[in-house]
Amino acid sequence: MQLSRDALLEAYRSMKTIREFEERVAKEFATGDLPGFVHLYAGEEASAVGVCSHLVESDQIISTHRGHGHCIAKGCEVEPMMLELFGREGGLCGGKGGSMHVADLSKGMMGANAIVGGGPPLACGAAMTAKIKKTGGVAVSFTGDGGSNQGTTLESMNLASVMQLPVVFVFENNGFAESTAANWSVAGGSIVRRAEAFAMPGVQIDGTDFFAVHEAAGEAIERARKGGGPSLIEVALTRFYGHHQGDNQSYRTPDEVRNAREERCPLINFRRRVTEASLLDAAELDAIDAEILDQMDAATAAARAAPWPDVAEVLTDVYVTY
Numbered sequence: 001m002q003l004s005r006d007a008l009l010e011a012y013r014s015m016k017t018i019r020e021f022e023e024r025v026a027k028e029f030a031t032g033d034l035p036g037f038v039h040l041y042a043g044e045e046a047s048a049v050g051v052c053s054h055l056v057e058s059d060q061i062i063s064t065h066r067g068h069g070h071c072i073a074k075g076c077e078v079e080p081m082m083l084e085l086f087g088r089e090g091g092l093c094g095g096k097g098g099s100m101h102v103a104d105l106s107k108g109m110m111g112a113n114a115i116v117g118g119g120p121p122l123a124c125g126a127a128m129t130a131k132i133k134k135t136g137g138v139a140v141s142f143t144g145d146g147g148s149n150q151g152t153t154l155e156s157m158n159l160a161s162v163m164q165l166p167v168v169f170v171f172e173n174n175g176f177a178e179s180t181a182a183n184w185s186v187a188g189g190s191i192v193r194r195a196e197a198f199a200m201p202g203v204q205i206d207g208t209d210f211f212a213v214h215e216a217a218g219e220a221i222e223r224a225r226k227g228g229g230p231s232l233i234e235v236a237l238t239r240f241y242g243h244h245q246g247d248n249q250s251y252r253t254p255d256e257v258r259n260a261r262e263e264r265c266p267l268i269n270f271r272r273r274v275t276e277a278s279l280l281d282a283a284e285l286d287a288i289d290a291e292i293l294d295q296m297d298a299a300t301a302a303a304r305a306a307p308w309p310d311v312a313e314v315l316t317d318v319y320v321t322y
């Protein structure tokens with residue numbers, strides 16, 4: 001699939017925004033001023049962006065505990081996200097959700113989700129709504145390799161197949177669920193083989209290659225939109241940081257951690273591909289880099305300056321009123 005210059009620039013901007021958001025959060029978290037836990041998505045950017053670049057605002061995605069990248073790729077704004085992570089008033093969820101619950105329903109981002117395997121059933125719900133209301137909408141569930149083994153995930157794949165729901169199950173296989181290796185915990189040797197069991201198309205792709213993700217996601221999303229039912233995409237990638245900030249990663253060799261940034265980086269890969277093919281100039285990518293760093297400075301300063309949520313707000317938004 002041929003991508004326009006604008007689409008390429010947009011993809012780069014989105015991936016780079018995710019990367020710099022995560023780098024900044026790593027730095028800010030280390031100061032101790034950012035409450036809770038954070039699980040960083042650096043290294044996995046091509047998955048979120050390759051998939052979400054095919055979605056419109058009314059399509060819905062559901063994420064995991066490693067959710068910042070999916071939020072940004074689906075169009076959530078960076079500053080209210082940063083405020084949310086700092087727990088401040090003006091955050092996307094009023095500063096009451098934090099990293100693992102960032103959501104923006106107006107952008108079709110149903111939320112990060114602290115429950116491993118919590119996303120797929122929600123994606124089926126969104127897809128069922130789209131099907132019943134004939135909106136043409138698609139739902140995407142992002143799940144890790146650990147989440148691929150959860151009963152909720154397997155039940156969701158069964159339901160989606162039986163009901164031919166417009167849903168795409170994206171499995172981001174970064175090799176570990178916390179410290180448990182996927183090549184030990186995923187029975188059958190790969191996640192993609194499960195597609196056949198549930199009678200849906202499945203592909204396994206290199207998650208450091210934006211173009212490969214973009215192509216596979218394009219096919220799956222188009223199939224779902226046209227009534228062709230669910231698909232599975234297993235994306236092989238690497239996380240640059242530990243499971244959460246503070247994880248000493250004793251289960252990975254120091255070389256593996258060190259080399260990942262040079263050898264498995266979707267941004268380096270993308271930059272090389274588009275400049276070698278003369279599709280984009282290095283200088284225009286550098287300009288985007290600089291702009292994004294300024295954006296992160298501004299978002300962090302705004303978050304640090306913002307007030308805490310008012311105590312009177314503690315119970316608002318807890319229950320939905322119909």
Ligand SMILES: Cc1ncc(C[n+]2csc(CCOP(=O)(O)OP(=O)(O)O)c2C)c(N)n1
Nearest residue numbers: 066114115116144145146147174176177178
């Ligand atoms: C139902 C449930 N069980 C266990 C946990 C604890 N937990 C949080 S993240 C995680 C690992 C998830 O691994 P994976 O799905 O591969 O995602 P990754 O962290 O690699 O992105 C576990 C076991 C949880 N949050 N929810």
